[in-house]
Amino acid sequence: MSRNDEIEELAEFVAGEHWHGSQVDPCHVASGSGLTFSFGHYEDYFDGLLECRAHRFHVYLNIDRHGSDCSARMRFSFAHELGHFFLDWHRHALEHGIPAHGSSADFQSSLAIEHEADLFAANLLLPKDKLKAAAHRHIDAAEIQRLAVLFGTSLSATAIRCALLDLSSLIVMGWTAQGRRWCWSSARYRPFGNKAFKNISALVRDSNTWHALNSPYSTQIAAPAKGTTLSAWFPAINAGSLHDDVLLEECICLGRYGALTILRPY
Ligand SMILES: [Zn+2]
Known part of the structure; x- marks a missing residue:
């Protein structure tokens, strides 16, 4: 199994454990996994950040970059930070003193760990089977907007997922x-x-x-x-x-x- 397959499988498993209605709630996933989190004002420094202190993990989420704590972009950022926690090699690196880094939910990073966390987030919020079952046969702008509302995801994340799947x-x-x-x-x-x-x-x-x-x-x-x-x-x-x-x-x-x-x- 490739690393990407492993990430997809893990994210879909976590999604299945926490699915409610047509969405997964990252707050629910975090709480159920022993993670604490907070929403704050961090200007332009990062979208989200996962910190480890004395083996306890905390997710910081930046309202200044996302507008509200329940926006689609915030949900994606939160899911991205959950990826850094759920993926063993990311979590172990933080536990062993690798400094926390601020993440950007803009699909632009060329860093492998950022790409992996994005992949986890996309699979957590838009699981393959659930998206395939919900999507109409022809995908256009209106359908991307409908699916984004249904899954509580950003238009960009939804559009990328529809193309890649x-x-x-x-x-x-x-x-x-x-x-x-x-x-x-x-x-x-x-x-x-x-x-x-x-x-x-x-x-x-x-x-x-x-x-x-x-x-x-x-x-x-x-x-x-x-x-x-x-x-x-x-x-x-x-x-x-x-x-x-x-x-x-x-x-x-x-x-x-x-x-x-x-x-x-x-
Ligand atoms: Zn990141």
């Missing part, structure tokens, strides 16, 4: 004012990897994403889908070539967190 042919990208931060695809588009344009200036003018990133008053509303092509997003694809699929583009504005692009076959 191949629930539908899909490419999802996260943007901030600085450019594209991440890109994940279902199997059909995975060969193109994380190689989409990164610069906002490369975006097709009049695309939904361009409008979302250039509107100072964007709110969390998905505009109607627009026709586009794969080559408009991936520089390695030649326009008009066999690989240049015709797609539909939707974009969900994420307010101060940027925008989420959803591409699917036309």
Whole structure:
């Protein structure tokens, strides 16, 4: 069994133990595991942090970065810190004096332990079987929004999970004012990897994403889908070539967190 499989299996087991309605409550998981936690104001220092003192663990969660203690982003950060606790090699490192580190729930870290904690969080909050059972056959922006509400997860985490689980042919990208931060695809588009344009200036003018990133008053509303092509997003694809699929583009504005692009076959 690979390490990723091990992480997924453990997270789904923990989710099964604490599932209630259509969600898992990270507070419930922590309390049931002997962990203490607190929500505080830590400005911009971290999203969440797991500390070990005298073999006792405490999770610090930053309201300043998440707005409230029950927001979807907070739940993901909490689940990420639970990953650092439940994964033996993470917990043992903290017990043996490795300094606690602040985590960011933005799917950008290249550190293996951060990626592993994100993987644990995604599997805890959006378990594979439960998400597959709940999802409609075709995933679009509206369906991602519905699933995010159902599971109490962020739109970004939900969109990434739908793509990685191949629930539908899909490419999802996260943007901030600085450019594209991440890109994940279902199997059909995975060969193109994380190689989409990164610069906002490369975006097709009049695309939904361009409008979302250039509107100072964007709110969390998905505009109607627009026709586009794969080559408009991936520089390695030649326009008009066999690989240049015709797609539909939707974009969900994420307010101060940027925008989420959803591409699917036309
Ligand atoms: Zn972390």
